[in-house]
Amino acid sequence: MLKVGIIGAGRIGRVHGESISKYVKEAEIKAIADPFLNEEQKKWAKEKGIPCAYTDYKKILEDPEIDAVLICSSTDTHSKISIEAIQAHKHVFCEKPIDHDVSRIKEVIEELKKNPSVKYQVGFNRRYDHNFKAVRQAVVDGKVGEPHILKITSRDPEPPSIDYVKVSGGMFLDMTIHDFDMVRYLMDSEVVEVYAAGNVLVDKAIGEAGDIDTAIITLKLENGAMAVIDNSRKSAYGYDQRAEVFGSKGQVTIANDSNSSAVVSTENGVTAEKPMFFFLERYMQAYAEEITEFIDAIVNDKNTPVNADDGLKPVLIGLAAQKSLKENRPVKISEIKF
Amino acid sequence: MLKVGIIGAGRIGRVHGESISKYVKEAEIKAIADPFLNEEQKKWAKEKGIPCAYTDYKKILEDPEIDAVLICSSTDTHSKISIEAIQAHKHVFCEKPIDHDVSRIKEVIEELKKNPSVKYQVGFNRRYDHNFKAVRQAVVDGKVGEPHILKITSRDPEPPSIDYVKVSGGMFLDMTIHDFDMVRYLMDSEVVEVYAAGNVLVDKAIGEAGDIDTAIITLKLENGAMAVIDNSRKSAYGYDQRAEVFGSKGQVTIANDSNSSAVVSTENGVTAEKPMFFFLERYMQAYAEEITEFIDAIVNDKNTPVNADDGLKPVLIGLAAQKSLKENRPVKISEIKF
Amino acid sequence: MLKVGIIGAGRIGRVHGESISKYVKEAEIKAIADPFLNEEQKKWAKEKGIPCAYTDYKKILEDPEIDAVLICSSTDTHSKISIEAIQAHKHVFCEKPIDHDVSRIKEVIEELKKNPSVKYQVGFNRRYDHNFKAVRQAVVDGKVGEPHILKITSRDPEPPSIDYVKVSGGMFLDMTIHDFDMVRYLMDSEVVEVYAAGNVLVDKAIGEAGDIDTAIITLKLENGAMAVIDNSRKSAYGYDQRAEVFGSKGQVTIANDSNSSAVVSTENGVTAEKPMFFFLERYMQAYAEEITEFIDAIVNDKNTPVNADDGLKPVLIGLAAQKSLKENRPVKISEIKF
Amino acid sequence: MLKVGIIGAGRIGRVHGESISKYVKEAEIKAIADPFLNEEQKKWAKEKGIPCAYTDYKKILEDPEIDAVLICSSTDTHSKISIEAIQAHKHVFCEKPIDHDVSRIKEVIEELKKNPSVKYQVGFNRRYDHNFKAVRQAVVDGKVGEPHILKITSRDPEPPSIDYVKVSGGMFLDMTIHDFDMVRYLMDSEVVEVYAAGNVLVDKAIGEAGDIDTAIITLKLENGAMAVIDNSRKSAYGYDQRAEVFGSKGQVTIANDSNSSAVVSTENGVTAEKPMFFFLERYMQAYAEEITEFIDAIVNDKNTPVNADDGLKPVLIGLAAQKSLKENRPVKISEIKF
Known part of the structure; x- marks a missing residue:
């Protein structure tokens, strides 16, 4: 034991x-x-x-x-x-x-x-989410052919406190870092260049704290494909976590999870439930699976599925995104000193 | 010309x-x-x-x-x-x-x-609706295997006037008759027995006029399959026109049409548009196609796609349904004198 | 403890x-x-x-x-x-x-x-399913107004063994019994009359064992509403567990659960995952909740949420459905001696 | 007349x-x-x-x-x-x-x-599409609050001939120009800066003809919001025309249109129809409406809904996108001489 x-x-x-x-x-x-x-x-x-x-x-x-x-x-x-x-x-x-x-x-x-x-594992829990796993599996299985475009939508239901914003390292390192990991995981190719457009549209206090709350980030990958991430710190309808991979043979998409599939039709419209509120609801099962895999890697002496290098790469992308935003130009990952 | x-x-x-x-x-x-x-x-x-x-x-x-x-x-x-x-x-x-x-x-x-x-053609317009045609095509193409169960939901957005109810021939001959035609069209088999359960749940005045406004009708077909129709004279969310055929190899379903695919997500939920309001909106294209086929049958001397016998059969089923409702027992179509 | x-x-x-x-x-x-x-x-x-x-x-x-x-x-x-x-x-x-x-x-x-x-509790696990609970909640909250029509689709992915069929008590008591419980749970009204149409369409051996494998069952409720259940012992696409309640103000529906929301679009169409295979996959969480509530009822001296009477009623409905099928007529629950 | x-x-x-x-x-x-x-x-x-x-x-x-x-x-x-x-x-x-x-x-x-x-009107037909109109209406009605992010997916089912590619003015002026118009129409704000990432992933011959076939274009708007367009010249599953506007109060999305809502469930999955093949199928009704509005503007002496300035602006954005792609940097619309 x-x-x-x-x-x-x-x-x-x-x-x-x-x-x-x-x-x-x-x-x-x-x-x-x-x-x-x-x-x-x-x-x-x-x-x-x-x-x-x-x-x-x-x-x-x-x-x-x-x-x-x-x-x-x-x-x-x-x-x-x-x-x-x-x-x-x-x-x-x-x-x-x-x-x-x-x-x-x-x-x-x-x-x-x-x-x-x-053994060393980094907590990129989304790799264990049933939906993101299904996207990767479809890509790996060749169902979409050669991947051309990856789209990730990642929006939080509520911004963190301003105190947290100040120590968070900025939205790209705190929040988008999960999406950067997803780009690598879903496309199985390294990011070579980043262009980040960002703005303060949710809360001025976030801007005053030196951060942004809304962004669109375009990434060029080693294999020639491209990815685009859109982020917001505040989504009125809850945690919005979707992805699409488009390729030579087609596309795979995932939608949000909600608490039930109930749809109520009335004179006001046809209304389904909102997405689950936030990461604890949406990714609870994923958290369990990542820990299970970590213990399994130790017990059965396997490589951990998300290693220190997988922990490093999204930080490099995040730093490139920060530089891109600041200088308003595409920035190569190789520009970030390591 | x-x-x-x-x-x-x-x-x-x-x-x-x-x-x-x-x-x-x-x-x-x-x-x-x-x-x-x-x-x-x-x-x-x-x-x-x-x-x-x-x-x-x-x-x-x-x-x-x-x-x-x-x-x-x-x-x-x-x-x-x-x-x-x-x-x-x-x-x-x-x-x-x-x-x-x-x-x-x-x-x-x-x-x-x-x-x-x-040439003689009867106006069962639903046979020309893109959705119902797609269901029939899936059945004809063997996509669901041998058909076992047909489910039809058919609900009007508003009941007709009480004056009309009185001369309508009753809900089964006025409204359900379209659904009886759909049973024959989608399943390509004749109805042999009907059991109708009905009630007055929408408007007492309809009951006072001698009719019902809500019904569930079970039909046994010659080929051993079964069908069930549910009707209401008043659907708060608009004209509800759906069908499912379930068979040995799977199922085909159709949903309602709406004016756009717009879905609005807010803190109150994820809301799509209601179905199109009523038959003129939903079946406008079908009306055009049925007339086009009628003229085509004349010009090119073809059989009309919905002939007098197709006009007769749903009336027989409707009369059997009326008898079933009255006597609260399953009624064979052969009991209706012709 | x-x-x-x-x-x-x-x-x-x-x-x-x-x-x-x-x-x-x-x-x-x-x-x-x-x-x-x-x-x-x-x-x-x-x-x-x-x-x-x-x-x-x-x-x-x-x-x-x-x-x-x-x-x-x-x-x-x-x-x-x-x-x-x-x-x-x-x-x-x-x-x-x-x-x-x-x-x-x-x-x-x-x-x-x-x-x-x-304390005595009966294992009607579906009452704890997130989807069925959401339907009931919508009804209880008045979102659909007065309930008029309940539709339940309940289809197993595979029939049981013929040996099991012989001792199962028949499809109505073995499989439909869950649906009868759902009628009572979702509509909060007792069943007064049943009409069952059934056939052997999946496997002749089931018929030879004295049972049916396909059915449409219409139920009249004390409150004037009606319900209809359709069953099959074999659904090619997996466990099909859906419900709709239609009422004076609208409708609530639930869809099947699947393992992910992944949708693959190719030249062959737009394909989502099948429903989860069978009850163990679909209702795993519901099983956990029912046991949790049972223990809670003991520890906190509450009434059990599904008592012996709730265990009896669906059996009475099932026996009435058997009689209806045999005699091909609607049967009142009061005809079943108790 | x-x-x-x-x-x-x-x-x-x-x-x-x-x-x-x-x-x-x-x-x-x-x-x-x-x-x-x-x-x-x-x-x-x-x-x-x-x-x-x-x-x-x-x-x-x-x-x-x-x-x-x-x-x-x-x-x-x-x-x-x-x-x-x-x-x-x-x-x-x-x-x-x-x-x-x-x-x-x-x-x-x-x-x-x-x-x-x-009267002068330019043929931006998508403004008359029922789905795009519904997005704009939701934005105008304030249903999503202040718009923050617009996402447009626009992918053709087949690339044009290489001969056409050579005289097309390039993908941005030939194909994306519709999307640039949609950015202005849906967000009711002018584009101030464009960053275009593009590649040749569909067909090398397109690259040899001096064009690209795949792109992600980020646009900054006067009102502070951002937009992102993704394009491909070849979508295996048909014409992909979707949009999402995300704002302070929520989001509005539109999906593709298909010929019917039929969904076939089998052991292989749950399969809906592909989107309509191409612009003639998808936008036929929109073409009719734009001509109707043009004639109406003449007859009733109204302003045309899409004037020469609306024809100019997307060309400016397209030229800025071309410059951005060539120089791999964000380009202000004001850099394009006019």
Whole structure:
């Protein structure tokens, strides 16, 4: 039985904890750590039968019984704890992004090279979503022929707080980074150039905090295909997560998930349910699957499906997008120093 | 150039007139007749370039230049004018139903036997609707295998006036008759038995007029398959016209048509347009096609696609349904005397 | 912590076991019993941490630590074990149907009257399905006004084995019974009369075993509304589970669930996924919810949401449908002796 | 009765001719002219009752009885004939684009200033499509709030011949020009900057002819909103014409039209019909409406709904897109000399 420690007892840390206790036979959670550990979190740990609850994550790294850690702490600590955990020979599941600074990600990758037995996975959960998987499968199966155009719509139901916006690294590294990962995952080709158009249309305060809230990003891929992402921080009808791949033989599209297929027809129209509200509703099953695959990679000594390099590439694209927006010109990924 | 007379200048008569002038190259309208011919109708005839407008339809039957007549007068005159027109050697397009009294329909059929060169077509327009045609085509092409179950939903947006209800012949002969025709058309098999459950749920006044407004009718077919029709005189969201054929290899379904595919997503839901309001909107193209095929049958000496026997059968089914409702038991079509 | 015993370690017994271990905090499984307990079942019990695995279910009933039992054994044992469990003061979750013989169900109800503290729930899982719940909610919320017509389509992807057909009690009691329950659940009104049309269109062997495989059943309800169910034992495209309620203000419909929303457009058409294959896929979440509600009813001393009377009524409707089919006439529920 | 001359008896000229004869009461076609007038075209003119058929369009311009001309000749003659027709005091309906050279369009506009009584309309037919109209209406009605993002997908089923590609003015001026018009129509705001990414993915011969066949074009609008268009010259599943407007209060989307709503479910999936094949099928009704509105503008002395300026703007955007593609940078519309 694999023993797991969760670093960061916030929402996403507990989501992963629930997944392990419900779905993962081969693992159990031994400890949870959070510098601001509160009563609710302690109670949750107790209910889940987690023996140890710390404020200092180092106790997890020092515990020789613990095989793997989930890094669910604030973004600015991801790379630091990653390096420490690798050095402590713990397998690591790290929430995205590894860091906003590519040199720090580079250090993580260097550390992994020194510790080749350590498994490292980045939390790009959308790769496990039933819909996105179906798009990729259709592409892999050749159902659309050679891919020509990928379209991703990705819109949040509510912008984050302005305090969060300030430390988020900007919309491209915080939100679009998932879409950049999807471009690579769905098209199986690397991005070579990015052009980002963006604006502040949702909330002026976001602009005052130095960020944008609405964007259209065009990406040129190594294989000649193109991708386009459109983002908004606020979609009135809920979390909008769609994709289309168009190719020489046709197209595959996915729609949003909703809580039921009920459609009510009245004199006012024919009304279906809104999409599920946000990522926790839409991707709950995907979160469970990514953790299951992480544990499986450890137990059966497989490569992790989303490795440190997969964690690095979307950050590079994000930085190129930032530069593109600032300079209003297409920017090559190779312009971003690494 | 075929010359046509229209008997009955009401709504449906003018719909057919428009169709001929727009779409049918080989025919022109020479005359229109209506006992209550009003100024609006006269003006319409003038605009369409129709030379003659009468109050007495016999002038049309007596005109040796006129080759064909469209009988669009009130239902109780259909069989009488049909017989007179056949005797006058005019080809006849007769609105449904030919008569509520099968013995009268029998007389029309007898008259047709005496005048084998006369073409006779009944106005079951749904056979020309793009959706219903697609269902039949899928069945004919074997896409659903052997048909097992046909489901028809047929609901009007508004009940007719109580005055009309009283002379309509009852819902089964007035409204469901189209659905009975669709059962025969889509399944290519004759109905042998009917069970009708009905109630007055929309408007008590309809019940007081001796009719029902809501029904579920089960039909057993010669080929062993079954069909079910559900009717309502009032659908809040508009004209609901759907069908499904389920068979050994699968199913074909059709949805309603609406004015556009626009879908508006807001915090209140994901809302599409209602179905088109009523038969004139939904079946306008079908009306044009049925008249085109009628003229084509004359010009090219083909069988009419919906003949007098196709006019008779749904009336027999309707009478069996009435008997079933009254006696609350399944009724064989063979019980209806003919 | 509530202690539960599972009687019957077949597929559905283990589905409920999984649900309890994953989702139900307040309960744990102490024992499982099956007369034909095999190695796979024993292994499963061990993995789930179930301490006891018996061949004799009476050991469960005799265990004073066990608070509740799930009766997942073969249908012919449901009522007998129900009575014994009630007498042993165990709360009972019983798979449907309680019995094919209403007098036996009556005995269960009598036994419950003698033991008013015992909770009894029948396994009509569809009441917990997200789609069917949404239909009921729309009806309860008045979104469709007064309900007039309910349509249920319920088709299995594959017929059961002929051996099973012989002991199933017939399609109406084995398969349609769920739909009869849905009529009561969705319309909140009792069925007063049934007319069943049925045939053998899927497999002659089913007919030779004395059953039918295709049916259309019309039901008249106490509130004046009508319902119609269509069934097939074999749907080529998978498990077809849809419903529509039409009323004075509109309609609510539900569609099938599928594994993803992926739609592939090629020169051959625009193709979506088939519905989920069968009940285990489609209703997995519903199974979890019904067990959760059963445990909740015990822990918080609530009425069970589907009680013994709810178990009886669909059997009465099923028996009336059998009689209707045999005698080819509408049959009142009151004709079924109870 | 307005008298109309059609210059150019190709496909689109005859489409407009059919529309006038079927739908436009106030106009009749007096003459048709085509330098390569063939027997089929002469026969068509005869059937439509068109008295005159010329090889020289100047005979139309010289006919004092003719009030209006439809310029449906090859693109390189549009501006020249426009100017001559305006000088001859004929009202002009001109197929798009007026010219590939903005200085020539400028001359047309100058000529119109000199002849203020002449009505001039450009053939942007999509403005009359039921779906695109519904999108605009939703935007105008405020259903989506302030528009933030417009997405247009516009893909042809088949690329044109290489001979045509060579004289087409390039994909942006030949095909995307409709989409540029839709951006202005749907968003009611002018384009200020364009960034075009393009490639040759469909057919190398198109690249050898100096054009592209696949593109993603991002547009910044005066009101701060953004638009993105994706184009392909070859969509395996047919003509793909969709749009979405996303705004502060929600989103409006439109789907493709198909010949019927039939959906066939089999063991292979749930398959709907492909979109209608190409523009003649999809936009037939729109063609009729644009001509009807042109005639109406003349008869009732209204402004034409798509004037010469509306003909100019998309050409400017197209030229900016060409420059953007060539220089791989965003290009302001103001950079295009006019």
